[in-house]
Amino acid sequence: MVEYYDLCIHSRPECTDSPERLKLLSNKYGFTNIAITNHSTYWQPLESTDIILGIELVAKSAQMLRNLINIYRDKVTILAVHGGDERINRVACSDSRVDVLIHPESGTSNGLNHTLAKFAKRNDVAIGFSLDYLWRHRGYYRAKLLSLQRKNFSICRKFALKIVLTSGALSLYDLKAPREVEALSRYIGMDGTESESALSTIPRTILNKRLKGVKSDKEHL
Amino acid sequence: MKVLPPTLRDSVRYMAFEVISDKIINARDMKNEILSATTSLLGDVGLTGLGFELISFDGQKGLLRCRRSHTEDVRSVLATIFNVKMYRLSVRVVGVSGTLAGAKEKYL
Numbered sequence: 189m190v191e192y193y194d195l196c197i198h199s200r201p202e203c204t205d206s207p208e209r210l211k212l213l214s215n216k217y218g219f220t221n222i223a224i225t226n227h228s229t230y231w232q233p234l235e236s237t238d239i240i241l242g243i244e245l246v247a248k249s250a251q252m253l254r255n256l257i258n259i260y261r262d263k264v265t266i267l268a269v270h271g272g273d274e275r276i277n278r279v280a281c282s283d284s285r286v287d288v289l290i291h292p293e294s295g296t297s298n299g300l301n302h303t304l305a306k307f308a309k310r311n312d313v314a315i316g317f318s319l320d321y322l323w324r325h326r327g328y329y330r331a332k333l334l335s336l337q338r339k340n341f342s343i344c345r346k347f348a349l350k351i352v353l354t355s356g357a358l359s360l361y362d363l364k365a366p367r368e369v370e371a372l373s374r375y376i377g378m379d380g381t382e383s384e385s386a387l388s389t390i391p392r393t394i395l396n397k398r399l400k401g402v403k404s405d406k407e408h409l
Numbered sequence: 410m411k412v413l414p415p416t417l418r419d420s421v422r423y424m425a426f427e428v429i430s431d432k433i434i435n436a437r438d439m440k441n442e443i444l445s446a447t448t449s450l451l452g453d454v455g456l457t458g459l460g461f462e463l464i465s466f467d468g469q470k471g472l473l474r475c476r477r478s479h480t481e482d483v484r485s486v487l488a489t490i491f492n493v494k495m496y497r498l499s500v501r502v503v504g505v506s507g508t509l510a511g512a513k514e515k516y517l
Binding site: 213217322323324326327359360361362363364365367368369371372374375 | 429430449481482484485487488489490491497498499501502
């Protein structure tokens with residue numbers, strides 16, 4: 189049986205729903221586990237140990253992002269970076285301590301090019317495709333973001349980058365089942381095997397890498 | 410008019426879905442929202458291709474019919490429904506069946 193993971197879910201205090209409630213619903217939908225990655229301004233440790241703890245770093249400058257990575261890397265399992273700004277995307281792709289660069293595209297630019305793709309490949313940074321705009325927006329804005337994500341996906345495919353699909357949920361209504369996410373990812377240009385691995389194999393690989401790292405650190409001590 | 414022979418009929422699937430919402434939604438609003446979401450995502454031509462028809466909806470669980478080749482499109486349309494009459498909701502496909510009786514028995 190395939191194990192599905194959603195690595196970018198937001199919970200209380202950033203939004204109204206508790207992590208436990210989101211985990212319960214996601215299990216019903218078919219996810220094995222979820223990672224709570226609140227934005228860095230709302231971050232706090234989780235009470236439950238069953239849920240994966242993560243963070244989505246929001247930084248205004250490259251230096252600020254480096255400082256935040258130094259602070260949070262040892263505190264969380266999944267370290268994601270809130271993309272959009274080209275300088276932020278560059279720092280995120282150049283740092284091997286970053287796990288996922290979420291939505292590198294912004295309203296006007298796709299935020300990813302061949303140089304950043306090579307950095308991301310070298311540092312093993314996954315590119316996160318957040319699909320929440322598909323139900324939050326309609327019309328031109330949605331079409332624009334979809335075209336930017338298509339461009340990013342073609343770059344990721346060309347350089348064989350790791351891709352992570354996520355619902356980017358801000359409430360339990362935003363949680364989508366794996367089959368729904370796979371159906372929506374067809375519009376980005378993904379085929380069935382790519383979208384399945386973006387929800388199962390690749391998140392599992394990232395988790396294994398981080399959990400193994402924690403274990404080996406403890407053994408070393 | 411005579412009924413078309415099976416080889417000329419469209420192959421259909423029956424899709425059961427459930428809605429998570431704080432408010433009970435009536436069938437007419439749900440149908441209008443599905444049609445609106447379809448035309449927004451796929452356009453009028455896309456809507457024609459789906460062969461969509463809402464068979465039943467009781468406020469929480471519903472059943473719809475679509476063409477077999479377009480089940481994934483219907484699934485993605487249902488995933489893009491954000492709200493009905495300003496109330497947030499989430500729609501999830503529970504299962505797909507080849508017959509109406511099968512869909513009712515297994516999923517409703």
